[in-house]
Amino acid sequence: MSIETDIKQKKFRSPYQRLGLNLVYTSNWIQYQQMDIFREYDITSQQFNVLRILRGQHPSPIKVSDIAERMLDKNSNTSRLIDKLLVKKLVDRKSCPNDRRAVDVIITETGLELLKHLDPEIEAWEKNLARITPEEADLISSLLDKLRNS
């Protein structure tokens, strides 16, 4: 369905307005679907995002501020996300030795284990995106990069 049909708006002011609405709509569409997968594992998309970042660094620790910088949603309260993950024993946290203001976070074996189960489910879900070709996906990606280029 076209964005026109989906949000029942017949006319747009410009291609840019249509694109903006389409991007937000499509991003929500993706996130709701993924949320259903995350829910089975009792985590949120934001928590998954943190775990993915931590795995990328493993076995090195990473500071809270560096996590915040890499998040898809820059406004997330990273401190509290980590609190939640700590309670579930998916991450460890300790004061950074070089800079005692900072806090080092590292993913636990339990956290890595959880991701190992989640990965194939996310990968399987991604097949839903194959309505466009890999080339088209790369084309959109590069146009989005150009769009944001500040």
Next chain:
Amino acid sequence: MSIETDIKQKKFRSPYQRLGLNLVYTSNWIQYQQMDIFREYDITSQQFNVLRILRGQHPSPIKVSDIAERMLDKNSNTSRLIDKLLVKKLVDRKSCPNDRRAVDVIITETGLELLKHLDPEIEAWEKNLARITPEEADLISSLLDKLRNS
């Protein structure tokens, strides 16, 4: 900057993974910028979304469920959004005569007035998107439609 640089992830599993992350990231990027505009008028993006839908119908009223269906964020609690708009006298609400379960909502003159001031600001902001051509914007839009095509 490429999404690789923005979220500091060097490798992606597939063009589809990169696209997914890029879409969510870019949608957040857009929404944070627009939020700065909405804030001056003391409304949120969700409230703006409702007002835009109501203006599209004006002077006809529209049911709460129809608003919900057209929202970009389907999970929004439309009832409570309308509560907020009602307090600010931007909308009116009354029981629907044909179906007494339903509630008809309509935008007020004050609401239309607010949009009239906001419009040029949003339009001006949209010029930021002109780093891509109108043709490229339409191309992304149609590929996103194809991507979601369920």
Next chain:
DNA sequence: CCTCGATAATTGAAACATAAAATATTTAAT
């Protein structure tokens, strides 16, 4: 015209997000 399932909207409680203030530490400048 009565019952039952479906639909429309609202609410309550818990979880979560946001913005601003607070705390602790580092860095840089005198």
Next chain:
DNA sequence: ATTAAATATTTTATGTTTCAATTATCGAGG
């Protein structure tokens, strides 16, 4: 060595979202 500004994180207060439960009404089938 002392102060001031900057940085890293946490907390507080407030507002928003979410999920499930609730209330009210409609419409179809007996």
